[in-house]
Amino acid sequence: MNRAARWRLALVVLFVAALEFASRRAWIDPVSFIPPSKMAEGAWTLLASGDYTRDILQTLANATLAVVLAVTGGFAFGVALFKLPRVRRVIDPLLLSYYAVPIFVVYPVLIVIFGLNRWPLVAIGFLFGVVAMAANTLNGLERVPRVLLRSARAMRMSPLDEIRLITLPSSLPFVFTGIKLTVVYAFIAVIAGEFVLAGSGFGFRIAYAYNNFDNPTMYGLMLLLLIFVGTLNMLLHMAEMRLYSRTRRKTT
Template sequence: MKLAARWRLSLVVAFVVALEVASRRAWIDPVSFIPPSKMAEGAWALLASGDYTNDILQTLANASLAVLLAVAGGFFFGVCLFKLPRLRRVVDPLLLSYYAVPIFVVYPVLIVIFGLNRWPLVAIGFLFGVVAMATNTLNGLERVPRVLMRSARAMRMSTIDEIRLITLPASLPFVFTGVKLAVVYAFIAVIAGEFVLAGSGFGFRIAYAYNNFDNPTMYGLMLLLLVFVGTLNMLLHMAEERLYSRTRRASA
């Protein structure tokens, strides 16, 4: 384990211990906050009971579908921006200000269009992640060395071979960064959407427990969500680091 990773782990452990001590000694209001150990007990009880399995699977399914659509759509859009400079000049100011506007303002419109079902959540997750994927795809394509592209033309490669053998491998680390951001953004959007207006799902269960002052359930669900998203983000980060290190070794 690297030194930076050890420091991060130490900070997390120290923060959890501080919360445990502060809550046990009632330095934090015990009515609104429970010790992390109680959160872990609540999370384990929720998993053992199986009462929330369908809600968890529903959220994972919606977020996964939003990620797939955002990655596919963002990659295609990024390639179009790279191949069509005029389109890029038109769209570029909109991309720069895209995340300055709260995407959730369109959530009621999505409910009117799709109805009270899973599709508004999938759509909001898609809208949250597609631009991050597109911009990182464009960034990766722009960083492909021009000498490689000239070599492909000199060897008369087909378009498919050029993409498969040169463009995609050279831009893969940056494209993967877009995938990582699309995953994170899509999960945030879907779960936040379940908080706002949904009848089931991970976010809905957390909001329901909060409204009913059910702290063990609320914090248990929050801990499960934190562990899952943190583990997923760590795995994506490790894969991203390997891609970047491989690219650096290849260019050295």
């Protein structure tokens, strides 16, 4: 663990300790907020009871499916825009203003199209993440050094070797940024959709606990969600750093 990571960890621990102290001293309204230690206790109780396992797995499955579709579709869309500059000039203004429009306005339409099941949630997660992936893929492809592409053609590399040895390593930082953003956006969209209109899932259970003033359950579920998404982002970051180090070793 490097120095920056140690400082980040120390800040997180300090922040949690401050919340624990303030809530124990009732500086924060105890009706609406509970100490972090009780949140952890509630999260463990939820996992041990098994009552929420089906809802948790359902949300994770929907969000994972949305991430896979958004990453795949966004990558293909970004490559297509890179290969078709005229189409890109037409779509560029739409991409720039995409997140200015609240995507959730189409959620009722998705329910009408797909029905009251998992697919509107998957679709809203896909719509939330696909453009972030496409934009970052396009930015990465634009930053591939042209001299390397000319060298590849001069050495008569096959298209597969050109992609494997030049295009992907050069655009990797932007592609990984797109993947991380897609993960976050898809989880936000799926869980928010469960808040709005769903009969099960992570978001539904959190909203149900909130409406019934069940703070241990609500904060326990929120803590489990935070731990899962944080762990997933950490694993993506570790994979990203590993790929970077491997790429540097190949180029030196």
